[in-house]
Structures are given as structure tokens and as C-alpha cells.
Amino acid sequence: MATPQPTASLRPTPPKRASTVKPILPPPPSTIHPTAVIASHAVLSGTHPITIGAHCIIHPYARIVSAEGPVELQEGVVVWEHGIIEGRGEGVRIGRGVIVESGARIEGEVGEGSLVGQGSIIGVGSVVGKHCKLAPRTILEPQTRIPDFTVVYGANNARRVDTTVRDKAETMTAREKGQQRQMDALRKLVPGNTAKWMT
Amino acid sequence: MAQQFPYTYYACCINASSSASLVQKRSSHTTTADEEDEDRTFDPRSPRANYSLYPLEHLLYCDDCQQIRCPRCYTEEIVAWYCPSCLFDVPNTQVRTEGNRCQRNCYNCPICTSPLQVNPLEHSSHLAPESSNGASYFLGCPYCNWSSLDIGVEFAKHTGITAQLAKLKTARQSQAKKEREERAENTDSNDNNALNERPTRDDLFSNLKSFYKDALSSANPVNPLSFDPTLYNSPPSVTRLMNLYAPPSVKRAKAAKPTPMREAHSTSEGLLPLSPVDEDMSIARMAQAGWDSLSSTAQRSQQQHPTTKFVQDLWPAQTRLLTRRAKRCATCRHILTKPDSKISSTRYRIRILALDKVPRLSIRALSALHTPHPSFPISVSSTAATAPRFEYENLRPGVMVQFLLTLHNPLFEPIRVTLGTPAVTPGKLASRVTVLCPQFEVGANTDVWDEALNSSTTLSSKGKMQPGDGPVQAEAGKVWERGRNWTSVVVEIVPGFPGGAPTGIVPRTAEEEEELDEEDTVVEVPVFVRFEYEYEHPDAAVFEKMREEEGARVKEVPEMGRQTREVAFWTVLGVGRVAGR
Structure with missing residues (x-):
């Protein structure tokens, strides 16, 4: 509107292209491997320690919260936009090479090489085994246990054992190779600002 | 009613006699009743009205009849068949001969029905023999992670999956037949001979088909008017002759009653008798593998043989074809809508909406x-x-x-x-x-x-x-x-x-x-x-x-x-x- 606003003119205008995310609280005590890529719009918050392993990629707007417990991301974990990892109780550990797709929320443990689909929710105290796959929008109730090599899919959370990956070593290596290639591409694409969270 | 007020519905097909074919068949008495019906006020409360009221957006218009056309008064006809997976057009003749499945490399997951992908499988050097060129292919589901490796199927080439699958299947069937024979020999059963002759499902189907074909041709001879005297000796031929000369009312009553045929009663005629050996085998397998090894009803319905009991026996299903349809006025046969025959385009060549008329x-x-x-x-x-x-x-x-x-x-x-x-x-x-x-x-x-x-x-x-x-x-x-x-x-x-x-x-x-x-x-x-x-x-x-x-x-x-x-x-x-x- 044309009406003049005197308060706006008094406020100092922020310089262009500056990050709008301002750390209000002191950053959490975190141990971040220098090869990890953390976007500047990603959020690390809380008071418990956060450990981020080598070659991890944290996309913009992903959140890692350690307000209620420590969080540990092992080597090569990828957290996509709006993915949330919340430390609970004695801590949440995300295994090696886990991919947390966009909008997923994790409050439990996830084993090595698993994939958490878009918008999935892993309840408090749940344990997902190694090399599992949760299809998009899977909701695991708190304290759920998913054994290794399980695929959870469909409207009724149907489960099946991924015999292909379990029994054929070739498929496992092919999958790891593909993941490695994806990581290499992401490392170039995601603008990292890891220094911001280094203390 | 979930509909929010205020609303407008358009009535179409108020009288059941609106279609031309019915009008012609009516006797004079009922036609006058319909004329009275037309003069009456349309009653939205009548139970019939439920089937004749539509929002304007759902209706088409026939320019020749100058009337609104609803789904009850237009007919549909298939313009093109296409595969939803590869978006390739399938000619009508191919659909008639090979069925409504995609004959290219399109397959659906037998577990979750999502489309399968052909993936390369690189054997690690110490496992693969050098002659196999180090690479083979398999069908994998990107959603539930099922793969054809689960049922032990690998392909040498990434093209011509259908032909390779058919070859693998026949090989597997002959293998299963051999196994069953061996098992039957070992068991001390009385009807060993019958079991040894147990045919495959495809054989059974062809046997049953030929049996019914024979039965039908003997019941209704091909040419009843030919001067072959032997034709007139059989009872069906006589009834047919009687039908030819009988008055129309008698003829209709006769036509409604088909002549009874006997059913198949041996394996050569397509009957599959219950075999205790097979049943024992599947019960033992169920006990060993548990509930998870059994296929669900939805999974079975996707299969070519709906009796497939085990997940291990589920076979990738060829993608079903979809159709594009044109709509014709049922009265004057004029085309009301006709989609573009090109599959990738969503346009219509002809589309006469009631909204525009x-x-x-x-x-x-x-x-x-x-x-x-x-x-x-x-x-x-x-x-x-x-x-x-x-x-x-x-x-x-x-x-x-x-x-x-x-x-x-x-x-x-x-x-x-x-x-x-x-x-x-x-x-x-x-x-x-x-x-x-x-x-x-x-x-x-x-x-x-x-x-x-x-x-x-x-x-x-x-x-x-x-x-x-x-x-x-x-x-x-x-x-x-x-x-x-x-x-x-x-x-x-x-x-x-x-x-x-x-x-x-x-x-x-x-x-x-x-x-x-x-x-x-x-x-x-x-x-x-x-x-x-x-x-x-x-x-x-x-x-x-x-x-x-x-x-x-x-x-x-x-x-x-x-x-x-x-x-x-x-x-x-x-x-x-x-x-x-």
C-alpha cells in the first residue's frame, strides 16, 4: 500500500543474498568429520552431542535435533531436504550408508545400508535392521523391530524379505556402486558450509 | 447428499424407451403409455430419476438428434490399444491373436504390480565363467525389491524378454514333470500310472478346448441344409429342422433351451483329477516355508494360472493393455467424441460437449x-x-x-x-x-x-x-x-x-x-x-x-x-x- 511506514525505514536493511537462518541458540556440541557436506540451510540444534561421520551429506532444510538425546550419523549417511533426525533417550544411531529421503522423520535406530523412503516415520525406540527398505510414507509405531533385509511396503505395511540382496552378493555390490555414484554427484551439487557448524 | 446447495442437474434418458432399438420393438399400447409419460412433469423424487440426472459437465451432445447424451445413451468403441508402460500402440489384429497383454519387454511385479525394470547383473570375476561374458540381466521391482533372481530367472540379453521367459518356462515345466515322475515311482501308490501321465496346464487347456469344440460341433452341425442323409439321423439335427419349420413363438422357446452336453471325464479330455501326491507335496511345502511363502488372492488374480499357491512360483505378469475409446450416439450412430489416435497426445479430434451446446x-x-x-x-x-x-x-x-x-x-x-x-x-x-x-x-x-x-x-x-x-x-x-x-x-x-x-x-x-x-x-x-x-x-x-x-x-x-x-x-x-x- 502507499501508506508510509516509518518503522521500516529506521530498521537497517539486511545485505542481499545473506542467509536468513540465524543461530539464536549456541550450536550443539558436535563432532563433524571434515569430509562431510552440510548445507548452510541445514539445521543442527539441541544440547546433546551430534556426531557426523565421513562423507555424510546433509541437504538444505534437513534438521538434526539433539534436544532429548545424542545423535550419531555414521559414514556416508545422506539426509534429504526436510528430513528430521531426532535424538531420543540414550541416543539415535544411523548406520553406514543410510539414505533418509525428503520429509522422513527418524526417532529410532537405523541399520547399515537401509533406505528410509519419503515421508516415512520411524517411531521412538524402533530398531530398523541392516539393508532394509521402507517404502514412501511408511509409518512405524514406536518400539517396532524390523529384522535385517526386510522391505516394508504398501498400504498395510506389508513386509517381505529381500532375498535378492541377501542371497546375491552381486546385487549388493551393484547397489553400493550406484549409491557411491549418487554420493559423488551430490557432493558436487550440494553447496556445503560445514565450517559453520564446526566448533 | 454430499452435494452443496444450490445445484443444477440435467436430465437425460427420462424414458427408458428413448433408445431407437427399443422404440421399434414396442407394441402400440406401450408407446401411448410412453407418450403420456413424456407429457408428465419430471419428478426428481422418483427412483428412476437417480439414473437420469447428471451435472452438465458429464454430458455430451448429439448435433443430429439435437439432444443431450448421457453415458446411458451413447455407446463406446475402441479406437486404439496401447501399453501404459511403454506407450506403444498395439494393432487390433495383434490384440485379437495374442491377447490384451504387451508383447514387448513390459512386465509387472507379481508381488506388488509395479512395472519391472531390466537391470544388469555383473558377476564378480571369481564366480562367473569367462564364457558367459561376465554379465547377465534380471527383472527387478523398484518398489518392493522383488527380482526375477528370487525365482531363479536370469536373462542373457536385455531385449526379447518375452521369448526368453517362455523358453525358461517350458524348460522348467519339463523339469517339474520329470521330478513328479520320480516321486511317483518312489511312493507306493496304486494309481502310479495315472500320475505318470499327468499333463502340464497348457496341455490340459488344449485338451479341454478340443473336447468342447467336438462336443459343440456334434450338438450343432455346421451345415444343416446340406444333403448329406447321415446329418438328419442325429437328434440335434432333427430338432434343428423342426426349428426351421416351427412357428416363431415355438422357435423362441426352443432356442432358449440349449441341449445338454456331457462334461470331460478323463485327462485326455482336459479333466484334472485330484492327485494325493501333489497335495502331500504342497502341504509339506507349506509346513516348511510358513505363511509368508503363500501368495495372496490379489497376487494370484494377476497370474496366468490363478491356482499358483506359492510366492516362489509367481511369474512376472505381462502388462495389460489399455484402450482409447470413441463415443457414438446410440440412436443415430454419429460420433460424439473421438480421441487423437496418437497415444502421447491427450487431445480430442472430435468432442461435442453439452457444455458448448x-x-x-x-x-x-x-x-x-x-x-x-x-x-x-x-x-x-x-x-x-x-x-x-x-x-x-x-x-x-x-x-x-x-x-x-x-x-x-x-x-x-x-x-x-x-x-x-x-x-x-x-x-x-x-x-x-x-x-x-x-x-x-x-x-x-x-x-x-x-x-x-x-x-x-x-x-x-x-x-x-x-x-x-x-x-x-x-x-x-x-x-x-x-x-x-x-x-x-x-x-x-x-x-x-x-x-x-x-x-x-x-x-x-x-x-x-x-x-x-x-x-x-x-x-x-x-x-x-x-x-x-x-x-x-x-x-x-x-x-x-x-x-x-x-x-x-x-x-x-x-x-x-x-x-x-x-x-x-x-x-x-x-x-x-x-x-x-
């Missing part, structure tokens, strides 16, 4: 109307924000409400409209209806810019008083407001009393004393819409062109070129719900 009726309460222009329903004026909203769900019985009925004309010619309503609506809730101006004109659907540029001249005739002079007063016999291609008229409705009128006005009947359900409190007004317009006959344009070429320029189209067309249909306006007493 028939005026659109919309009704609103007059008191809810604050906007100065009906084209802009979102009002920005401050009065609209403060005024109370009209409650269509809470009409008061016996209190007159004024509604505004607006007709939009989609045609490029001006139309003359006549509206007809019953004075009292049918049904238990007898509401009184008065259309203040039942005959009026609606302007042509001309260029939008014409109106914008000459806005002062178009809104010339108004039957309403100036806003702000107290309560609005509608004048009988005059339209309320008129625009470029729309005209509004006022309809006065006095909602009836649910559960019968109060004593003194109309005496209650026993029917009205019965309990009313929720549907009986809805005020629905049947409106008969008849409109006519003059249009230029296509020949007239040709005629004019000829005259121009000759040099005699004529501005006016000759009278023979212009014709009057008349269209009529029933609509139902749902104006609201009467509040309880």
Missing part, C-alpha cells in the same frame, strides 16, 4: 447477491463482507424466498428461452414455485471484448430497482439483469411444510403423516427448458459465396438459408433444505 443454468438466493456483476462472484465491497450469508440448509417453510436463475448461452446465436415449472413441486414437500419471467432472450456468445468496450449499451434492460432503495423488488414479466451472453430472472419459491401443511390450508393425508426421511426436506424444482435459435444453414454460406463470385453482392443471407432449431430438456434445481418444524 446447451445453456448453463445456475441459481442463487437473491439476498445472497451483493456483487454488482455475476461474472465476478468474489466481491471486494465492504457491504458483502458484513452482510450475513444466506443459509441454503435452513429454509423456513411457508416463507417466500426469491432466487435468481441465470442462464448462460454458449452458442454464437442469440436464443429465445421458455421456462416451465410445475406450480407445486412433486413429492411430499410440496413447495410453490413461480418464475416471474418465463420467456426471455439470451444474447449470443460473442467476443468478450465487445462487451468490455460497449459496457454502457449491453446492460440496458433491467427489471430491478436501484440497489440501496430498501428491500429489492422484482417486477413480474421482466428479466432481472442481462449481460453479453447471460440473462437472470427471479424465481419465487415458497418451501412446503415437512410432514404436511399446517391444518387449515391443505388437509393432511395418511401418506404425509408417515415419517419423513432426510431426503424429503430437500427443495428440488424441476424446470423444463425449451430454447430456440436461428442458425445459418451450411448451404447458405455456399450460396452466398457463389453470388459473390458472380458479382451480385448480397448482404443478407437468403431466407432459405436460415433455419430455426428448437431444443428442450428437463433440469432439476436443488435450491436448499427446509429446516425442521
